[in-house]
Amino acid sequence: METKLKDPVMVEGEWRDGAGSGVGRVLFTEEQIQQKIVELGREIMRDYDGLQVVLVGILNGCLPFMADLMRQVKMDMEVDFMSVSSYGGGTQSSGVVRIIKDLNFNIHGRHVLLVEDIIDSGLTARYLLDNLRTRRPASVEICALLDKREARAEEVPLKYVGFECPNRFVVGYGLDHRQLYRNLPYIRLLEEDSPTS
Numbered sequence: 434m435e436t437k438l439k440d441p442v443m444v445e446g447e448w449r450d451g452a453g454s455g456v457g458r459v460l461f462t463e464e465q466i467q468q469k470i471v472e473l474g475r476e477i478m479r480d481y482d483g484l485q486v487v488l489v490g491i492l493n494g495c496l497p498f499m500a501d502l503m504r505q506v507k508m509d510m511e512v513d514f515m516s517v518s519s520y521g522g523g524t525q526s527s528g529v530v531r532i533i534k535d536l537n538f539n540i541h542g543r544h545v546l547l548v549e550d551i552i553d554s555g556l557t558a559r560y561l562l563d564n565l566r567t568r569r570p571a572s573v574e575i576c577a578l579l580d581k582r583e584a585r586a587e588e589v590p591l592k593y594v595g596f597e598c599p600n601r602f603v604v605g606y607g608l609d610h611r612q613l614y615r616n617l618p619y620i621r622l623l624e625e626d627s628p629t630s
């Protein structure tokens with residue numbers, strides 16, 4: 434039986450939104466995201482050909498991106514995960530990061546590619562780069578699905594970027610608001626008038 438993916442354009446009421454927030458416009462459809470990941474996978478295969486690469490996903494936001502990206506990197510490679518949290522509440526990243534879950538494996542001599550959902554202020558990514566470099570990997574680079582460039586407080590080099598993202602709060606495809614919406618297969622504004630993060 435032929436099954437067809439439903440057009441992921443958000444229709445009000447389609448999502449059972451217990452949080453009761455408004456419904457924002459879709460910025461990146463499921464199809465656009467999947468197409469982009471195929472391209473990213475090809476670039477990674479080209480750049481890391483013959484090298485020992487380990488993809489390091491930053492939980493929880495990386496989850497769907499990592500799952501899709503790793504299957505487009507069609508060569509021998511490893512995966513590992515870290516979970517970090519910013520000290521202090523609020524929505525702004527403080528830049529002081531606590532490691533909740535560290536890597537399982539030693540990355541000494543490995544080519545590490547950090548897999549992030551979004552780079553916002555850049556503070557988390559800066560901390561991770563500095564921290565991982567002390568472990569003497571062969572290289573550390575970043576692959577981010579979204580780049581919220583306007584919000585950058587700390588310049589970090591991004592080797593691979595899926596899409597540039599406006600300076601608005603977005604959800605879906607791993608990105609949450611109060612832990613909700615990570616399971617949307619596309620990325621949308623939290624609310625049409627959503628503030629900046």
Ligand code: IMP
Pocket residue numbers: 494525526549550551552553554555556557558581601602603604608609610630
């Ligand atoms: P940074 O340290 O400010 O770059 O923070 C990055 C983290 O903040 C990401 O990994 C996300 O968890 C979160 N974040 C930043 N912007 C958004 C957004 O628009 N929606 C959901 N989470 C976001």
Ligand code: MG
Pocket residue numbers: 494609
């Ligand atoms: Mg988050």
